[in-house]
Structure formats: C-alpha cells, structure tokens
Amino acid sequence: MKNTRAIAAVAFALLLSGCASAPGRVDDPFEPWNRAMYAIHKPLDDNVAKPIAQAYVDYVPRLFRMGVSNVLNNIDDLFSGINGLLQGKLEKAGNDFGRVTLNTGMGFGGLFDLASEMGIPRGNEDFGQTFGYWGIPQGPYLFIPLWGPTTVRDGTGSIIRIWYGPLGYLPYVPLRNSLYGLAAVDLRANALGTTSLVDQASLDPYTFIRRAYLQRREYEVYDGKPPPEKDDE
Amino acid sequence: MMSGAMLFRRTLVLLLAALALPALAQEAPDAMVKRVSGEVLQVVRSDPKVQAGDQQRIREVVETKLLPHFDFERMTALAMGRNWAKASPEQKTQLVDQFRTLLVRTYSGALTQYRDQVMEYKPMRADAAATDVTVRTEVIRPGQAPVQIDYGMAKTPAGWKAYDVIVGGVSLVTNYRDEFNEQIKSGGVDGLIKTLVDKNKAPVTK
Numbered sequence: 001m002k003n004t005r006a007i008a009a010v011a012f013a014l015l016l017s018g019c020a021s022a023p024g025r026v027d028d029p030f031e032p033w034n035r036a037m038y039a040i041h042k043p044l045d046d047n048v049a050k051p052i053a054q055a056y057v058d059y060v061p062r063l064f065r066m067g068v069s070n071v072l073n074n075i076d077d078l079f080s081g082i083n084g085l086l087q088g089k090l091e092k093a094g095n096d097f098g099r100v101t102l103n104t105g106m107g108f109g110g111l112f113d114l115a116s117e118m119g120i121p122r123g124n125e126d127f128g129q130t131f132g133y134w135g136i137p138q139g140p141y142l143f144i145p146l147w148g149p150t151t152v153r154d155g156t157g158s159i160i161r162i163w164y165g166p167l168g169y170l171p172y173v174p175l176r177n178s179l180y181g182l183a184a185v186d187l188r189a190n191a192l193g194t195t196s197l198v199d200q201a202s203l204d205p206y207t208f209i210r211r212a213y214l215q216r217r218e219y220e221v222y223d224g225k226p227p228p229e230k231d232d233e
Numbered sequence: 234m235m236s237g238a239m240l241f242r243r244t245l246v247l248l249l250a251a252l253a254l255p256a257l258a259q260e261a262p263d264a265m266v267k268r269v270s271g272e273v274l275q276v277v278r279s280d281p282k283v284q285a286g287d288q289q290r291i292r293e294v295v296e297t298k299l300l301p302h303f304d305f306e307r308m309t310a311l312a313m314g315r316n317w318a319k320a321s322p323e324q325k326t327q328l329v330d331q332f333r334t335l336l337v338r339t340y341s342g343a344l345t346q347y348r349d350q351v352m353e354y355k356p357m358r359a360d361a362a363a364t365d366v367t368v369r370t371e372v373i374r375p376g377q378a379p380v381q382i383d384y385g386m387a388k389t390p391a392g393w394k395a396y397d398v399i400v401g402g403v404s405l406v407t408n409y410r411d412e413f414n415e416q417i418k419s420g421g422v423d424g425l426i427k428t429l430v431d432k433n434k435a436p437v438t439k
Contacts, residue, residue: 122378193346200437201339203412203428211411212403219402224381226402 027141027151027214034143038206041145049146050195053188067111068186073122074103074110079161083125087133092123124220127157132221141210149213262386262393263357265302266368270352273298277344288437291341299340304387304394305333311396312409320422328422331429332409342437350374364388367399 025031056065077096084093099115099122107114116122131153132138139152150158162168167183170176202208218226260268273294277283282290309329310317320328355369368384385397385406397406416425 124378193343197339197343200342201335203416203432207411207415208408211408215403215407216401224402 027138028210029140030142034141035206037143037145041143041148042205044146045195049184049188050192053185053192056185056189057192065186065189068182069190070103070107070113071110072183072186073113074100074107075166076126077103077122079127079165080123080125083127083130084123086130087125089123089125092125095120096123096125126154127160128154128217129157129221131157132217138214138217141214143206143210149209151214151217154217260392261357262359262366262384262388263354263368265393266370266384266386266395267352267354269298269302270370273344274350274352283344288341291344292337295337295341295344300333300337302394304389304396305329305336307387307394307396308332308336308406311406312413314410314414316413316417316422319417324422324426327426328429331426331433334433335429336405338433338437353379 028034077099081093081096081100084090084096099120100110102115102118102120103110103113128151136153138154142150142152142155144150144155167176167179170179198205198208198212276294276298280290280294283294306325306329309325309332312332313320313328317325351373353371353373355371357366357368359366365385365387368386370382370384372380372382374380380401381399382401383399384395385399385404386393386395397404399405413425416428420427
C-alpha cells in the first residue's frame with residue numbers, strides 16, 4: 001500500500017516535470033504561484049521557525065545539538081550510500097556505508113561522528129541528484145512554505161527520502177512527530193547563518209534564493225564540476 | 234605637531250611599502266589568496282574590536298585587507314551582463330560604487346561568523362602564462378560539512394584580482410545577474426541603482 005502510493009507520487013511528479021510548459025522563465029514557469037508561496041513562507045519563517053531555531057541554539061547545549069545533527073546525518077549517509085550505488089559511484093557509496101557502519105556501531109547509533117574524525121568524507125548524494133545523474137531534467141522550480149526552494153525533481157526525491165526514512169517506521173505517532181519536529185528544528189538551526197546572509201545580500205530574496213538553489217543543485221548533481229553555464233540571459 | 238624623527242619614520246615606512254608593491258604584484262594568485270585570507274582570519278581571531286562585533290572596525294579591516302584584491306568594475310560588468318553596455322559612464326560609476334558597498338556590508342556582517350574556521354588550499358593546476366584562473370579553497374568548520382570557496386581571478390596590470398567568488402557552487406556574479414536583470418526589467422538601470430542605494434542605506438540585517 002505504502003509502496004503503491006509512493007510510486008504514484010513519483011510518477012505524478014515526474015510527469016509534471018516532463019510536460020510543464022514554460023510561459024515565463026524556463027526554470028520557473030510557476031513564478032507567480034511560487035512568489036505567493038514565498039509571501040506566505042517569509043512571515044511564518046521570521047516569526048515562528050527562525051525564533052524556535054534561534055532559541056534551540058541559544059538554550060540547548062551544543063553537545064546535545066551536535067548529537068542530534070550527527071544522528072540525522074548518519075541516516076542521510078545511509079541514503080547517500082544508496083544513491084551512490086544507484087549512480088554507480090562505488091567509492092562514494094563505500095565511504096558512506098563505511099561511515100554508517102562505524103558511526104552506528106561504535107558511535108552510539110550515530111551520536112558521535114567518528115568517521116569524520118577519521119577523515120572519511122560524506123558522499124552527500126540524494127535521490128534528486130540520482131535523477132539528475134540519470135538525465136531527468138530538474139523540472140519547474142517550486143517554493144514550498146516552511147520547506148524552502150526545490151524543484152519537481154528534487155521534491156520528488158525528498159518525498160521518497162522522507163517516505164522511506166526510519167522515522168516512518170515508528171509505530172508510536174506522538175514520538176514520531178516529535179522526532180520529525182526535532183529534525184526540522186535542527187535543519188532550520190543549521191541554516192540560520194545562511195538565511196541572515198541572504199537577507200543582507202539580496203535585492204529580491206526570492207530571486208536570490210532561486211538562483212542560489214539552482215546553482216547549488218547543478219553543482220551537486222555534477223559532483224562539483226558543473227558544465228560552464230550558457231551566458232545567454 | 235609631528236616630530237622630525239616621526240616624520241622620517243613614516244616616510245620610511247611609506248617608501249618601504251611602495252618598494253614592496255611590485256613584489257606583491259608578481260605574487261601567484263593562489264599564494265595571494267592564501268596570504269590575504271590568512272591575514273583576515275588572523276585579525277578576526279585576534280582583534281578584540283572585531284570579536285566584539287564593532288562594525289566600523291570590521292568594515293575597516295575589509296576595506297584595507299580585502300578590497301584591494303577585488304576587481305569591482307569587472308564584477309559589476311559581469312553581474313550586469315548585457316545590460317552593462319546600456320549603462321552610461323555615470324551610471325557605471327554609481328553601479329560599481331553601490332555594488333561594492335553592498336558586498337562590503339554583506340561580507341562584514343558575515344565575517345564574525347567565521348572565527349573557528351580553518352582554510353585549506355588546493356593545489357592549483359594552471360599554466361604559468363594563464364591570465365584567468367580559479368583558485369580553490371575549502372573551509373572546514375567544526376561539526377559541519379566543509380564548504381568549497383573558489384575565486385575566479387584575472388591578471389591585471391595591478392596584479393591578480395578576484396572577479397568572482399563561488400561558494401559551494403554558487404557564483405556570486407551569476408546570482409546577482411538574475412537580480413540585476415530583474416531590477417533593470419522593471420525600472421531600468423536607474424531603477425537598479427536606486428534599489429542598491431536604498432539597500433545600502435538600510436541597517437545591516439543581522
């Protein structure tokens with residue numbers, strides 16, 4: 001049941017990315033809609049998400065926060081390894097699975113990131129990058145309130161990632177939701193520096209975030225060696 | 234009143250600085266990035282005023298240590314793309330000036346965040362005759378993923394100067410090209426200048 005729904009969601013999203021017509025910008029055909037979403041997101045983020053994340057940083061001991069980040073990174077590393085395999089990047093996948101084994105086994109379930117101390121790099125692969133590697137176009141850009149920038153391709157990847165993430169298997173709903181909440185706070189807290197930089201640097205944050213996100217993803221899909229961009233604005 | 238000895242000493246210092254300049258102009262681009270970022274980090278770590286967040290002092294450090302190594306005119310022209318040709322000489326001067334201010338304010342605001350970082354420099358493979366190179370560095374922060382920071386640099390008569398900074402794959406110039414384009418589409422070059430001026434008058438976002 002769960003599988004069918006996931007596959008249906010993926011199929012739908014990929015379909016959407018394939019047939020979207022582009023009236024305005026090629027990469028952001030839904031710009032008016034996305035801007036409306038950004039207008040909803042910004043006050044929610046400024047008044048709710050950001051203060052919570054800031055309080056988390058100010059009042060929760062660093063050691064605890066690092067533990068949370070490490071555990072979440074450990075789960076990400078597992079998925080990164082799977083995506084490394086899906087792209088045939090065996091060295092990266094080996095590193096990621098090695099990291100997970102080491103950090104889970106000897107780092108108390110991922111609380112401590114021993115693998116980084118030992119210099120084993122994180123693969124940083126995800127489903128969106130795998131789709132990109134397979135040649136699937138990014139599809140329309142999307143801005144989702146409280147989630148942030150994504151594309152149809154990357155969003156599909158994120159849905160798969162969350163769907164199969166270990167938290168989904170927790171039977172006790174209140175605990176599961178609390179952990180999702182903690183994961184969200186951790187993510188937002190780690191982005192505090194970036195978002196304040198964007199606010200200061202940008203003339204129009206919407207445009208700034210869009211270009212930065214798309215550049216970043218291109219860079220990640222090509223493992224840091226993106227083809228030179230066409231300068232045809 | 235300045236004593237003769239002091240005056241002499243100052244002149245001597247200036248003279249020595251002037252003599253040192255041609256030597257610096259010969260400096261290889263990767264060596265220059267390493268030296269300059271080392272100097273800035275050194276100040277960030279040791280200067281009590283910078284650590285206390287004294288914006289004026291931070292601005293001063295950025296202006297004296299960093300700015301001389303950037304080619305802001307080239308940066309602005311690249312960020313303007315095709316629109317650069319449409320701007321009058323006066324507009325160009327204003328654009329370069331305002332863009333520089335925006336970048337200095339942004340960088341100064343962020344500088345204090347980088348206390349604990351360690352820079353790593355990757356060996357540069359470039360022809361000795363090359364006039365345009367990318368210098369690659371990596372910033373290691375405790376407990377976080379490393380960030381790649383690359384500098385697009387070109388050889389000018391005044392030595393190597395950076396014209397782009399690429400942070401984790403995000404090129405500053407490319408990012409601003411979209412922003413500038415959008416402003417120019419809605420309000421022309423003057424509209425963009427006005428947006429930049431207003432942005433620079435607003436208090437620095439924390």
